[in-house]
Amino acid sequence: MSLQQELLQLGRQARQASNALRSLSRGVKDEALRRVARDLRDAKAEIKAANALDLEAGREKGLSAAMLDRLELTDDRIDAMAEGLEVVAALPDPVGDIVHQYVHANGLRIAQIRQPLGVVGIIYESRPNVTADAAALCLKSGNATLLRGGSEAIHSNIAIANIFSAGAEAAGVPAHAIQIVTTTDRAAVGEILKMDKYVDVIVPRGGKSLIARIYEESRIPVVAHLDGICHTYLHEDADPDMARQVVLNAKLQRPGVCNAMETLLVHEAVAPLQLPALAEALQKESCELRGCERSRQLIDCAPASDEDWETEYLDKILSIKIVSSFEEAVAHINDFGSHHSDAIITESYLFAERFLDEVDSATVYVNASTRFTDGFEFGLGAEIGISTDKLHCRGPMALEGLTSLKYVIRGTGQVRE
Amino acid sequence: MSLQQELLQLGRQARQASNALRSLSRGVKDEALRRVARDLRDAKAEIKAANALDLEAGREKGLSAAMLDRLELTDDRIDAMAEGLEVVAALPDPVGDIVHQYVHANGLRIAQIRQPLGVVGIIYESRPNVTADAAALCLKSGNATLLRGGSEAIHSNIAIANIFSAGAEAAGVPAHAIQIVTTTDRAAVGEILKMDKYVDVIVPRGGKSLIARIYEESRIPVVAHLDGICHTYLHEDADPDMARQVVLNAKLQRPGVCNAMETLLVHEAVAPLQLPALAEALQKESCELRGCERSRQLIDCAPASDEDWETEYLDKILSIKIVSSFEEAVAHINDFGSHHSDAIITESYLFAERFLDEVDSATVYVNASTRFTDGFEFGLGAEIGISTDKLHCRGPMALEGLTSLKYVIRGTGQVRE
Numbered sequence: 001m002s003l004q005q006e007l008l009q010l011g012r013q014a015r016q017a018s019n020a021l022r023s024l025s026r027g028v029k030d031e032a033l034r035r036v037a038r039d040l041r042d043a044k045a046e047i048k049a050a051n052a053l054d055l056e057a058g059r060e061k062g063l064s065a066a067m068l069d070r071l072e073l074t075d076d077r078i079d080a081m082a083e084g085l086e087v088v089a090a091l092p093d094p095v096g097d098i099v100h101q102y103v104h105a106n107g108l109r110i111a112q113i114r115q116p117l118g119v120v121g122i123i124y125e126s127r128p129n130v131t132a133d134a135a136a137l138c139l140k141s142g143n144a145t146l147l148r149g150g151s152e153a154i155h156s157n158i159a160i161a162n163i164f165s166a167g168a169e170a171a172g173v174p175a176h177a178i179q180i181v182t183t184t185d186r187a188a189v190g191e192i193l194k195m196d197k198y199v200d201v202i203v204p205r206g207g208k209s210l211i212a213r214i215y216e217e218s219r220i221p222v223v224a225h226l227d228g229i230c231h232t233y234l235h236e237d238a239d240p241d242m243a244r245q246v247v248l249n250a251k252l253q254r255p256g257v258c259n260a261m262e263t264l265l266v267h268e269a270v271a272p273l274q275l276p277a278l279a280e281a282l283q284k285e286s287c288e289l290r291g292c293e294r295s296r297q298l299i300d301c302a303p304a305s306d307e308d309w310e311t312e313y314l315d316k317i318l319s320i321k322i323v324s325s326f327e328e329a330v331a332h333i334n335d336f337g338s339h340h341s342d343a344i345i346t347e348s349y350l351f352a353e354r355f356l357d358e359v360d361s362a363t364v365y366v367n368a369s370t371r372f373t374d375g376f377e378f379g380l381g382a383e384i385g386i387s388t389d390k391l392h393c394r395g396p397m398a399l400e401g402l403t404s405l406k407y408v409i410r411g412t413g414q415v416r417e
Numbered sequence: 418m419s420l421q422q423e424l425l426q427l428g429r430q431a432r433q434a435s436n437a438l439r440s441l442s443r444g445v446k447d448e449a450l451r452r453v454a455r456d457l458r459d460a461k462a463e464i465k466a467a468n469a470l471d472l473e474a475g476r477e478k479g480l481s482a483a484m485l486d487r488l489e490l491t492d493d494r495i496d497a498m499a500e501g502l503e504v505v506a507a508l509p510d511p512v513g514d515i516v517h518q519y520v521h522a523n524g525l526r527i528a529q530i531r532q533p534l535g536v537v538g539i540i541y542e543s544r545p546n547v548t549a550d551a552a553a554l555c556l557k558s559g560n561a562t563l564l565r566g567g568s569e570a571i572h573s574n575i576a577i578a579n580i581f582s583a584g585a586e587a588a589g590v591p592a593h594a595i596q597i598v599t600t601t602d603r604a605a606v607g608e609i610l611k612m613d614k615y616v617d618v619i620v621p622r623g624g625k626s627l628i629a630r631i632y633e634e635s636r637i638p639v640v641a642h643l644d645g646i647c648h649t650y651l652h653e654d655a656d657p658d659m660a661r662q663v664v665l666n667a668k669l670q671r672p673g674v675c676n677a678m679e680t681l682l683v684h685e686a687v688a689p690l691q692l693p694a695l696a697e698a699l700q701k702e703s704c705e706l707r708g709c710e711r712s713r714q715l716i717d718c719a720p721a722s723d724e725d726w727e728t729e730y731l732d733k734i735l736s737i738k739i740v741s742s743f744e745e746a747v748a749h750i751n752d753f754g755s756h757h758s759d760a761i762i763t764e765s766y767l768f769a770e771r772f773l774d775e776v777d778s779a780t781v782y783v784n785a786s787t788r789f790t791d792g793f794e795f796g797l798g799a800e801i802g803i804s805t806d807k808l809h810c811r812g813p814m815a816l817e818g819l820t821s822l823k824y825v826i827r828g829t830g831q832v833r834e
Contacts, residue, residue, distance in 0.1 A: 019751065023774040102796065108785055110795060117807050118777065200807050221638070221808045242830040249832035334436065356825050357440040360535065368525055368828030377833075378527060378824070379519065390534050390617050390821045391638045392809040404807045407795070408773050411785030413659040415666035416794075 003183065007191045010146060011198030013176035014119040018144040020174040022116055026093040029140055032171035033089035037082040039167040040132065040160070044078050050159035051128070058152055070127050071153055081129045081160075084382070088136040091381040094399045095142045109410040114403045116142030118200035121192055122384075123148045123214060125206035128156035134203070135164050135178045137384050141402035144177050146199060148192060150206070151184035158182055193218040203397070205385055223393055223401070225386040227312040228258025229338040230370040233329045233355070235346035236269035242367060243345045244278060249369040250343070252285050256314045258386060259341050259373040263309060263319045265329045266295070271322045275299055279320075287316045294322040309336040326351055330358045337361060340388050341370040362388055362395040420600065424608045427563060428615030430593035431536040435561040437591040439533055443510040446557055449588035450506035454499040456584040457549065457577070461495050467576035468545070475569055487544050488570055498546045498577075501799070505553040508798040511816045512559045526827040531820045533559030535617035538609055539801075540565045540631060542623035545573035551620070552581050552595045554801050558819035561594050563616060565609060567623070568601035575599055610635040620814075622802055640810055640818070642803040644729040644755040645675030647787040650746040650772070652763035653686035659784060660762045661695060666786040667760065669702050673731045675803060676758050676790040680726060680736045682746045683712070688739045692716055696737075704733045711739040726753040743768055747775045754778060757805050758787040779805055779812040 001009070040047070051073040058068050094114050101111035120143045122134045131147060138145040149157035161180035169175055181188050192199065196219045204214045204224045211224050232250050234243050250261035266275055271294070279289055279299040289301035290308050301320070308319040309332070323329045333342050343365035344355040352366040363373045373395065375383025380398035387393045393401035418426070457464070468490040475485050511531050518528035537560045539551045548564055555562040566574035578597035586592055598605050609616065613636045621631045621641045628641050649667050651660050667678035683692055688711070696706055696716040706718035707725050718737070725736040726749070740746045750759050760782035761772040769783040780790045790812065792800025797815035804810045810818035 019775065019777070022777070023771075104789075104794070104796070108789065215636075219632075221806065223808070239830075245830060245832055253833050352827070354440075356827075358436065360436070360439065360532075361823070363824040363826060365826045366828060368826060368831040369833050371833035372521075372525065372826065372831070373824070377521070379521075389638065391640070392821075394821050395824050404809075404811050406778070407780040407790070407812045409780065409782045409785060409789065410769075410773075411783060413656075413662060414785040414789070415662055416670050416786050416788035 011195045014144040015198045017174045017176040018118045021142045028172045030089040032168040032173045033085045035171045036167035037085040040082045050155040053155040081132045085136045111408045112405045115406045119144045121146045121199040121202045123204045125150035128153040131157045131160040141399045147180040225388045227338040228340040231342045233265040233344045236267040237347045238345040291320040295320045341373040428612045431561040432615045434591045434593040435535045445589045447506040449585040449590045450502045452588045453584035454502040457499045467572040470572040498549045502553045528825045529822045532823045536561045538563045538616045538619045540621045542567035545570040548574045548577040558816045564597040613637045645757040646755040648759045650682040650761045653684040654764045655762040708737040712737045758790040
């Protein structure tokens with residue numbers, strides 16, 4: 001069988017499974033998730049053996065220590081993965097929720113009901129726990145999953161997917177509900193992206209170039225988060241203690257994630273008072289600063305280039321700009337940001353409300369750290385990613401983001417006049 | 418200025434307008450719509466003069482009588498267009514609706530609020546009333562509009578768009594909120610589809626080839642309806658009177674629209690009893706029938722080819738298939754349909770519920786005509802199209818479909834632990 005035929009077969013099987021999954025009861029889905037959690041815990045040795053092959057190949061390929069750490073599955077990490085499935089099992093089932101129902105003048109009962117999307121294609125890199133996380137969210141929301149992980153984690157991913165799929169099937173989930181692409185042939189991604197007859201949505205998780213390629217090539221709708229270029233803006237009346245606390249948290253609590261701050265904007269009225277102390281506190285934590293010309297008159301740091309305003313460092317680096325007005329801050333965020341998460345620090349009712357209205361981002365904050373943008377923190381119980389798209393799902397994407405609304409209409413023979 | 422530069426300028430202007438439109442009050446938007454309605458009524462002579470140029474060019478190009486009729490703007494049609502704007506003005510404003518709000522354990526107040534998408538690109542063919550309808554829905558939902566109509570209606574479209582834009586601006590709407598592309602150069606569509614920095618969503622309205630081209634080329638998310646291949650399935654216990662009434666309505670009340678039935682499925686148990694009378698009633702109304710082999714043993718009609726099951730006739734033509742089971746009917750609808758609108762006629766509680774669950778379409782009906790799938794009938798007050806996409810918006814797309822949800826979070830200095 002050619003690669004294309006192989007993938008088309010996976011696609012057909014996924015579509016068929018999705019037709020059965022659509023009306024699978026919550027009881028079966030939850031029991032399957034709990035069973036897979038037990039199976040994963042019981043199969044630690046098997047999973048670690050597969051993982052060892054990936055780690056060995058990674059070392060030979062010269063992966064960095066950080067990459068190897070992301071790749072490694074320890075007993076604790078396998079336990080955490082299993083626990084994640086139990087958390088998803090405990091979440092409410094979104095399928096079948098009636099969002100709206102009313103009776104037409106002619107007696108038709110018209111309802112909008114939440115339904116699975118169908119088949120979800122997950123294209124991801126590195127961390128093998130995504131295999132279990134993504135499959136769990138898709139199963140709970142009644143979707144069939146087609147997984148395509150990165151080649152670095154291929155053995156780990158296949159081991160986890162096989163345990164997941166066998167456990168789910170034993171618990172009554174239809175065959176082929178969870179499938180993984182076993183080839184590492186890079187052409188497979190291109191073939192999947194053409195299968196719009198069988199795959200309803202692509203959720204990419206990975207680096208910028210992977211996501212850019214998928215947006216470019218896909219014939220299937222994509223929901224992805226691109227960059228997280230997040231801002232904190234200190235308005236002219238920002239409380240200095242709160243500003244300091246929030247800025248340090250947003251930049252340094254975990255710099256390598258998409259909701260960490262990348263650019264600090266400071267109103268010119270408070271810059272002389274607050275920026276020097278702030279800069280000192282950041283530099284004390286080994287944070288590199290890159291400032292605009294005006295900030296470099298107040299603090300000692302490297303100059304920021306135009307490129308800096310559009311860069312997601314994912315590291316202990318912060319760009320700093322002094323602005324002359326609230327309007328300049330908002331314009332900077334809307335022009336250079338990635339519409340992910342942005343915050344204002346202010347005591348002003350008027351400017352707090354204006355910031356929430358005027359900044360065109362998925363999540364906007366007053367007086368809080370951007371680090372809260374997260375499916376767990378927002379009470380969604382889990383997340384499959386954080387969308388910076390505006391259509392379908394904005395911000396953390398979880399069970400509800402894996403569904404859409406269907407009109408269900410009950411009549412007694414009504415016809416249109 | 419090159420075509421590309423010209424369009425980029427429209428895009429930049431639209432983005433700027435959208436930033437101001439986002440927080441424009443309902444009062445201003447509604448007053449603008451009512452004012453434009455008055456202006457359109459007052460400018461009948463001007464609009465008809467522009468329309469006469471299009472009609473003349475259409476006659477020269479040899480457009481069919483039906484096409485010329487679609488193109489023509491009479492006093493009554495201009496009045497209807499104006500009335501449409503008043504209807505939109507009277508609809509509730511979706512912007513700012515709080516869909517969900519709760520307080521995090523740490524005191525953060527987390528809300529999901531409905532917001533405009535930003536800039537909506539409408540690419541459409543023929544009927545010039547779409548210019549006013551689409552601009553009105555976009556304005557009401559706080560979006561800037563970039564209109565690109567078909568060349569046949571270019572003079573009419575420009576006249577309507579100019580009146581709309583001037584009237585809206587006079588009523589306090591920001592400049593460039595409604596813009597129309599004035600060139601008929603076909604390359605303009607391609608350039609617009611690349612402007613993902615300035616346009617947030619493309620809504621195409623028109624023929625299959627236009628929509629296919631847009632899906633193929635667009636770097637901007639597209640919400641469109643493709644075909645409406647709608648089915649009615651007569652289950653083995655279908656009431657013959659109801660079946661006859663619904664089938665005739667679904668096929669013949671207005672055959673040229675997307676929610677009209679294209680294929681009739683009949684359970685083998687009722688085919689001998691019901692199909693001959695049904696066929697006679699349809700043929701009496703000059704409806705051409707194309708049947709599967711089994712149906713041709715019961716009724717006199719042309720044979721249906723495989724292609725027929727995937728064809729949207731938009732005409733007085735009906736394909737007919739006899740099925741051996743409920744499951745065969747559902748599989749046929751899911752495989753060959755376009756996931757638009759499908760109905761079952763049955764007295765069975767079990768099979769009614771199964772049909773609603775198992776048919777994967779935007780709108781599913783028990784005992785009613787598929788002709789009801791429509792924004793007005795569903796109480797949305799208007800529609801910008803009917804989506805057969807699953808993401809973002811399924812079925813009739815109106816004001817809510819032109820918005821998305823933004824997380825708005827109010828804190829008192831919270832940081833992540």
